[in-house]
Amino acid sequence: MTGEEFADRFLVYSDSFYRVALYILESDADAKDAVQEMYVRLWKARDTLSAVKNPKSYGIVMVRNLCLDKLRSSSYRNTELLRTDMMSEETPYEDISGKERFREVAKAISGLPERERTVLLMKVFDGLTYDEISERTGMSNLTLRVLLSNARRKIRKLKIV
Amino acid sequence: MAKNEYDIAKMPLPELEKMGDDASVIVPADLKEDILSEIAASEILSEKSVETVERHHRRFVLGFCAAAAVTVLFFVMDDMGRPKDTFDDPLTAYVELERTFQYISDKMRPGVEKVDELSRVIEKSGAVLGKVTDNR
Numbered sequence: 001m002t003g004e005e006f007a008d009r010f011l012v013y014s015d016s017f018y019r020v021a022l023y024i025l026e027s028d029a030d031a032k033d034a035v036q037e038m039y040v041r042l043w044k045a046r047d048t049l050s051a052v053k054n055p056k057s058y059g060i061v062m063v064r065n066l067c068l069d070k071l072r073s074s075s076y077r078n079t080e081l082l083r084t085d086m087m088s089e090e091t092p093y094e095d096i097s098g099k100e101r102f103r104e105v106a107k108a109i110s111g112l113p114e115r116e117r118t119v120l121l122m123k124v125f126d127g128l129t130y131d132e133i134s135e136r137t138g139m140s141n142l143t144l145r146v147l148l149s150n151a152r153r154k155i156r157k158l159k160i161v
Numbered sequence: 162m163a164k165n166e167y168d169i170a171k172m173p174l175p176e177l178e179k180m181g182d183d184a185s186v187i188v189p190a191d192l193k194e195d196i197l198s199e200i201a202a203s204e205i206l207s208e209k210s211v212e213t214v215e216r217h218h219r220r221f222v223l224g225f226c227a228a229a230a231v232t233v234l235f236f237v238m239d240d241m242g243r244p245k246d247t248f249d250d251p252l253t254a255y256v257e258l259e260r261t262f263q264y265i266s267d268k269m270r271p272g273v274e275k276v277d278e279l280s281r282v283i284e285k286s287g288a289v290l291g292k293v294t295d296n297r
Contacts, residue, residue: 014196015188016181023180024169032189036199043200060177064169071166105202110195121197124204155205 001046003126009055010042016056017063024067034070036106038063108155116151119144 001009014035021031038059042049052058109117122133130141139147189195248254 011193011196013181014193016178018188018192019183019186020177020181022186028189032192032195035192036196039196040199040203043203056178056181057174060174060181064172064177068166068170071169102199102202102206105205106195106198109198109201110191121201124201125197152205 001049003128006043006046006049009049009052010059011039013056013059014039017059020060021063021067024064025070030070031067034063034066038066105155109151112151112154115139116147116154119147120151123148 017038018031018035021034022028025031025034042059042062049055109120112120118137119133119139122128122136128136130144133139133144134141137144248257
């Protein structure tokens, strides 16, 4: 499945998925978190998604299950906190450094100048070649390479990749 | 009050869809943009892990080749250290032959003695076993 097909079939329902997540989690930040995580998972499994007949229903069920997992892990964590607080000073939280790193990269991408961000997303998300991006944007191949190189360098500079 | 997980799990799909279509619930303006950023981040990070695996593979292959080269070199040098098997001078050839036979003989003697010892032990065990089976 191409990036464009993915956007047409699944990304188009992002608002609906967000509202369902918000209803369950009752938090803007957690709902956004859940929806973003859902889309990353969908993207990773995109090659199998062509068989999905109803993307909207599929996505709603997926986001609901994700939100339920979060609710369950949250209530489990609270119980553990209570128990371990009494026993030791160590935090019961799992290592979240991987997730933090992920968030940092996403934040870095959001903060890129528009042209760099556009080119990066077209390359990474849509999987377009330089020629294809050049055709769509009107920018030369050389300009595209420079923009992409700058974008990656800025992300690497943050010492997160 | 936190929603009941059981109720949410049992909620029918049409009801969840209706919730999703409720336009009165405001959605963050940058939601789609942030989703795309997250997807791009996941792609970039998985590129890095592929690079790391490839780097480890390269190191392994190089290490293996180096070890193989050292082993081959060892055998070649070892072979060079062996005595010649062709001689120009017949007398030199005869001396080398005598020396080789003596070497083999020296090595064989302790081996033959060991075999004799072992046969004695086997005979003894056989005799004991024989006594045991006869007494039944």
